[in-house]
Amino acid sequence: MNITVLALDSVFDTGLAAVLDAFTTANELAPMLETPQPSFRVTLAGVRPTVRSAQGMQVPVVPLAQAPVPDLVILPAIGHKMPAPLEAALATPEIADAADVLRSWAGQGVRIAAACIGTFVLAESGLLDGEEATTTRWLTPMFRQRYPQVRLDAQRMVVASGQFVTAGAALSHLDMSLSLIRQASPELAAMVARYLVVDTRPAQSAYVISDHLAHADPLVAAFDRWVRQHLAQGFSLEAAAAALATSKRTLARRLQEVLGKTPVNHVQDLRIERAVHLLKASGQNIDRIAEQVGYRDGVTLQTLLRRKLGKGLREIRN
Known part of the structure; x- marks a missing residue:
């Protein structure tokens, strides 16, 4: 060839x-x-x-x-x-x-x-x-x-x-x-x-680098910061839009244009990013980490991590 x-x-x-x-x-x-x-x-x-x-x-x-x-x-x-x-x-x-x-x-x-x-x-x-x-x-x-x-x-x-x-x-x-x-x-x-x-x-x-993506647009950057500050809480698009003085439709449209995903998907990615960091840097168990990133239990978080990272999850935990 x-x-x-x-x-x-x-x-x-x-x-x-x-x-x-x-x-x-x-x-x-x-x-x-x-x-x-x-x-x-x-x-x-x-x-x-x-x-x-x-x-x-x-x-x-x-x-x-x-x-x-x-x-x-x-x-x-x-x-x-x-x-x-x-x-x-x-x-x-x-x-x-x-x-x-x-x-x-x-x-x-x-x-x-x-x-x-x-x-x-x-x-x-x-x-x-x-x-x-x-x-x-x-x-x-x-x-x-x-x-x-x-x-x-x-x-x-x-x-x-x-x-x-x-x-x-x-x-x-x-x-x-x-x-x-x-x-x-x-x-x-x-x-x-x-x-x-x-x-x-x-x-x-x-290997996500969310900051590079979010900072490409002021509204998306503001949303990214707001989500990180409220990561342990349940996500509300209405609350996010109100905090950023915009409409839910505008916020969703801007996220799709810049990141190619919905607000919920971005929140999920940020939660996973934070969870991966905690798995690497702390000795906390999966249930404790789940609480800090907005999930009720470790089972949900572990399922998402497996779906997103596949075999990479085993390497992170080891």
């Missing part, structure tokens, strides 16, 4: 390394398995002849014209983590040229995968319009506002939709790479995961 890893200027060092290491490791481990395994021929290419990483390292790319026709293209993140620098980066000619190249590849049936902030570059091409996708959680409001035609599910770590695969935040580069290897050989992907000591992380919920 021919894979082109498209490195753009200021490529995120960790993401690029994770992708390259995953496929290199797969090739190295393949002979250890009894059955014949796929071979991954990876070419590191650039839209521009000279590429430097976000940490200033020169990336040895080859021109796209010299790269073999790809079966799969992987787009690692670019190293702009905050909205203003990212918006400026997305307006550069290099991103426009990359979008043209991606559209051309997609028209030839090439599969395209992007991780973290690389999902913004893929979305700039318009190829994700109408498709399901995920992205890095702290930039969800920006993604929703900039690409309203994309069916965004920022809870999930990796989303496959048609010929496209998208992955969440920084280290999801590895999750995405393993999912791509798994499509070719589940057995090989399992061995690579064991060798690299990678645990299953189907959701980003355990």
